[in-house]
Amino acid sequence: MKRSQINNAVTEAMGAFNEHHWVLPPNPKWDVTDFGLLDFDKIGLTLVNLAEQPEYCEKIMYVREKQVTPMHHHKSKKEDIICRWGKLAMRFDSKEETIRLQVNGEERDIPTGELLVLMAGERITLTPGVDHAFWAESEYAIVGEVSTANDDTEDNFFKDERIGRFSEIEEDEPPLVKLVSDPE
Secondary structure (H helix, E strand, O other): OEHHHHHHHHHHHHHHHHHOOOOOOOOOEEEEEOOOOOOOOOEOEEEEEEEEOOOEEEEEEEEEEOOEEEEEEOOOOOEEEEEEEOEEEEEEEOOOOEEEEEEOOEEEEEEOOOEEEEEOOOEEEEOOOOEEEEEEOOOEEEEEEEEEOOOOOOOOEEOOOOOOOOOOOEOOOOOOOOEOOOOO
């Protein structure tokens, strides 16, 4: 992924956050990835770590329309995904016909492979081991995540083994922000 693409994604996300009055903390930790597949417009994600503690973390994500975060699960992390603006589509995979998840605080059986769309204000709780993919079904979506402590290097397991959590970066221009994956 080129640094210019990352800078453009950060600028676009900042514009959306500002438009919807999401004020970021000082010196936020940015994370922009194409998951190593070199097709950011179709497979990618822009997110910001807002709080990172040993017990919990909080993120805000900018998800472009039809830009997929590919099917994955976490072995340790429990997370609430909250659609803050727009429409967030999610799909789940399981060996079972349905998967029981909490949506807006209520238990629901969601058919495996079917689409679940969260509207602004709606949330879903994902427990460890739940395979999920997501993308915006609107021009973009602003999505919050509140979770138990997160280890992005060791606790992301993708269905497609070609996928990596962080992108290799081609430095074609100076960075606008420091990424969590940038060397110290």
